[in-house]
Amino acid sequence: MRNRAKFSIPTKYILGFLAILCGVLVVLSFISESFTSTVKNTAAKVVIPVQRGMNHVGLWLSDKAELVKDYKQLRKENEELKEKIDTMQAENSILIQQQSELEKLRELYQLDDIYSDYPKVAARVISAQPDNWFSAFTIDKGSEDGILMDMNVIAGAGLVGRVTYVGKHYSTVTTIINDDSNVSAKSASSSDNCIVNGDLELMDQGYIKVSNISKDATMQEGDMLLTSYISDKYVPGILIGYISNITDDGNKLTKSANLLPVVDFSQLEEVLVITQLKESIEEETTAP
Numbered sequence: 001m002r003n004r005a006k007f008s009i010p011t012k013y014i015l016g017f018l019a020i021l022c023g024v025l026v027v028l029s030f031i032s033e034s035f036t037s038t039v040k041n042t043a044a045k046v047v048i049p050v051q052r053g054m055n056h057v058g059l060w061l062s063d064k065a066e067l068v069k070d071y072k073q074l075r076k077e078n079e080e081l082k083e084k085i086d087t088m089q090a091e092n093s094i095l096i097q098q099q100s101e102l103e104k105l106r107e108l109y110q111l112d113d114i115y116s117d118y119p120k121v122a123a124r125v126i127s128a129q130p131d132n133w134f135s136a137f138t139i140d141k142g143s144e145d146g147i148l149m150d151m152n153v154i155a156g157a158g159l160v161g162r163v164t165y166v167g168k169h170y171s172t173v174t175t176i177i178n179d180d181s182n183v184s185a186k187s188a189s190s191s192d193n194c195i196v197n198g199d200l201e202l203m204d205q206g207y208i209k210v211s212n213i214s215k216d217a218t219m220q221e222g223d224m225l226l227t228s229y230i231s232d233k234y235v236p237g238i239l240i241g242y243i244s245n246i247t248d249d250g251n252k253l254t255k256s257a258n259l260l261p262v263v264d265f266s267q268l269e270e271v272l273v274i275t276q277l278k279e280s281i282e283e284e285t286t287a288p
Helices: 011-031 032-114 278-285
Strands: 120-128 136-139 153-155 158-166 171-175 182-187 193-197 208-214 224-227 238-246 256-260 271-272
Touching: 182 238, 208 238
Parallel strands: 158 238
Antiparallel strands: 120 136, 120 271, 136 171, 153 158, 153 271, 158 171, 182 193, 182 224, 193 208, 208 256, 224 238, 238 256
16 A cells, blocks of 8 residues: 655745734734734733743742752851850860869879978879779889889878889889788877778778777777878878778777778879888988
8 A cells, every 4th residue: 555645734834824814913903902902811811820820930939049048058057156166165175174183283282281291293193903993003203203112102182002113204003992002000199000901892882991900999980090100111191091980800809990091092193202212211210
């Protein structure tokens, strides 16, 4: 079968028809006012709703654009505020740290004044044992700074411990709460002698041991214990803590008690090292 020929109108005929139609409409608009009015009304019915719709869409898009602009502005301001808050928090943290360090320095200054008879050097704690308490720790002063073995260390309101190892630029301090620590002590009120024994297990309750109290001692609850003159490692007169829970021993010859240390062994940052050894004090007192 032969393909049917496609019907098509030449473009020039279409253009010619449209031109004639436009011409007729122009002529009619001049001749007939009613025809012009009809055309305008018809156009208005079509154009006005479209125009209103376009206006509505335009206003909606404008509002959204404003919202986007406001959102970007608010986001920028929020980021700026966050930066300011971060800066203020950092500055506040620095101020709090400086205030804390100032208070600790004041405590050391007051402690230095209390024990003004002894020469001292300040040191910072740079590491400690991995336990709940500072039973032993390292300070940033060593032999190059004049530190020697057995020099006494104080902080807060009293005795911390003594130097048990000396390096060139650091030293190790063993504290009085360490299980291996023994300190000869006496009551400030009655001068009764006793031994303060380190006890990390008891320290969890806030105390360490006191032993070898004479059964005839007049030591009482709340008495202050100081380092005694008979101690072989500790200089005399350093406050250790306060007596508590005095009990009679099974041998009926001695008493035992607990001691509440005056130093907070959970938070040590700065200490004072007494640079005068006990043996040098004994030499001074026995010298002619």
